[in-house]
Amino acid sequence: MTPLAGYLLLSAFLFAIGLAGALTRRNAIIVLIGIELMLNAANLNFIAFWRYGANPEALTGIMFVIFAIAVAAAEAAVGLALIIAIYRHYKTTNVDEVNILKG
Amino acid sequence: MTLPFAIIAVLIVAAASAAMTLRNLVHSALAVAVAFGGLALAYLYLDAQFVGLAQILVYVGAVAILIVFAVLLTRGGEAPEKSIFSATWFWGLLITVAVFATLAWCVMHSFASKREPADKVEVTVKQIGDALMTKFVLPLEVIGLLLTAALIGAVIIAMREEKK
Structure with missing residues (x-):
């Protein structure tokens, strides 16, 4: 089997890809996709730690991931609704053009 | 490192990178669906069948469709004329590299990284x-x-x- 470090590095790299997308892209939908990728990287860590941990019968990692998936789904629904509302108001989904609060 | 893990890792990283760099939003949405599918494979490979199938159901089934609908409703499918990256992309990339370096350093120096898994659960x-x-x-x-x-x-x- 792959040592735990393999999964942790894969998860860290996936988190970095998501963070890069969220920080460098202009489109709000891509920013949201980047956030989803970061949440998924955290879930991969939970599953890897659960599988390699001392007491897998406790199911703690699996339960945490199930609840995290539910929270991420709620986050995606609200986030995309916000993007649609912003598009209706500003006729754009680029995050740097929605700058009415900028000082 | 085993061959299945290498294939899954390459699939996830390639699909996620494509999702973050493609110009067309519909292509990005499809690429991210592939990345979610790759993560489901990783969960199945780690003996977490229920979570793997829940991942397919919720992410590939629902979240990817939701993203496609948002792209359609915001007319994001048209390729933008201007740059797809924000003006401060350099700082974003710098922060990303710093975060990844920190995480990778912690993982490599952690005593937990060398753990071997428990027997089949x-x-x-x-x-x-x-x-x-x-x-x-x-x-x-x-x-x-x-x-x-x-x-x-x-x-x-x-x-x-x-x-x-």
């Missing part, structure tokens, strides 16, 4: 259901309330405003 859906109904019943109720509130909120936010 069998987790049945019955066990998960039992745990959800006994030990984790309060979080389950809270999640139900949260999902209801989030869906009602999403509908209200996205609802067309009444003309005054």
Whole structure:
């Protein structure tokens, strides 16, 4: 089997890809996709730690991931609704053009 | 490192990178669906069958479709004329590299990284259901309330405003 470090590095790299997308892209939908990728990287860590941990019968990692998936789904629904509302108001989904609060 | 893990890792990283760099938003949405599918494979490979199938159901089935609908509703499918990256992309990339370097350094220097897995674990859906109904019943109720509130909120936010 792959040592735990393999999964942790894969998860860290996936988190970095998501963070890069969220920080460098202009489109709000891509920013949201980047956030989803970061949440998924955290879930991969939970599953890897659960599988390699001392007491897998406790199911703690699996339960945490199930609840995290539910929270991420709620986050995606609200986030995309916000993007649609912003598009209706500003006729754009680029995050740097929605700058009415900028000082 | 084993061959299945290498294939899954390459699939996830390639699909996620494509999702973050492609110009066309529809292509990005499809690439991210592939990345979610790759993560489901990783969960299945780690003996977490229930989570793997839940991942396919929720992410590939629901979240990817939701993203495609948002792209359609915001006319994002048209390729933008201007740059797809924001003006401050350099700082974003710098922060990303710093974060990844920190995480990778921590992982490589952690004593936990060298752990070998326990013997094959069998987790049945019955066990998960039992745990959800006994030990984790309060979080389950809270999640139900949260999902209801989030869906009602999403509908209200996205609802067309009444003309005054």
